[in-house]
Amino acid sequence: MATVDDLKFSEFDDAANLLAANPDAVTIRIDEHSEKPKKQHGHRQDSGREEDDELLGTDDSDKTELLAGQKKSAPFWTFEYYQTFFDVDTYQVLDRIKGSVFPVPGKNFVRLYIRSNPDLYGPFWICATLVFAIAISGNLSKFFIRLGNPIYPYVPEFRKVSIAATAIYAYAWLVPLALWGFLMWRNNKVMNIVSYSFLEIVCVYGYSLFIYIPTAILWIIPLKAVRWVLVVFAFCLSGSVLAMTFWPAVRDDNRRIAVATIVTVVLLHALLAVGCLVYFFDAPEVALSSFPTVLPHNLTGMSKSQ
Secondary structure, three states: OOOOHOOOOOOHHHHHHHHHOOOOOOOOOOOHHHHOOOOOOOHHHHHHHHHHHHHOHHHHHHOOOOOHHHHHOOOOOOOHHHHHHHHOOHHHHHHHHHHHOOOOOOOHHHHHHHHHOOOOOOHHHHHHHHHHHHHHHHHHHHHHHHHHOOOOOOOOHHHHHHHHHHHHHHOOOOOOHHHHHHHHHHOOOOOOOOOOOOOHHHHHHHHHHHHHHHHHHOOOOOHHHHHHHHHHHHHHHHHHHHHHHHHHHHHOOOHHHHHHHHHHHHHHHHHHHHHHHHHHHHOOOHHHHHOOOOOOOHHHHHHHHH
16 A cells, blocks of 8 residues: 555656656746737837838948948959859849839838849849830831831931930939939938948849830830820839839938939939930921922023023
């Protein structure tokens, strides 16, 4: 028959034996469960601000140099330094193109697509393709307009390639440079206003121009109404990408300055689209038939003598 000592606190002895056999066993306190809801509640309060911080970036991103040079180990005069800017695969480029064509309201283009690996491969080839699309489509448009009209013989205008290249590449580099410099200057006035490096801004502008490539091809249609509808549609998609991307970077600044910055960005983008349409496709034709034909004086006398 079992004695009282054999039955006394047997469950605690079993627990002690288990701990002695396995010292790495994990023990749970009851009061730990009461602390978790408090931590979760605090996490919910900070989640909104963390979302904004992710949109704006961290302090490390604010300290990046021109072209994000601090992250590169190779010297800037070497080929390896610039090779890193083109280290991107096809799926990333297609994903970024898709994000620039179908912008999602409330989503930041840099945070979703660019910040992990900003590149120059996509922007460079998008600009190059857009240059040739505008120049070739502009020549084809004039060809179809003058087709079968002996008064207006068609002459290819190869200078449009150089003009389009100057306009597109100047916009894709100089405007981001000016915007980056402005944001850096405002960072000295307002804390936590800059979150984008120069490379990220160039990347955003480059991918935002993709929508104009199919638009330029469709500008061959010799209908001004259709052309203007296309340019407005493309501008709304592309301009919304820029507005939603750069608004989080300036919204903590003075309200007027923030709004003026976004309006300037959008207006410059609209000026590029309208300028390309007007210059390359809607240029006024010189009405040669409206000018009277003046014969030389000697030819007039010869016609009378005959």
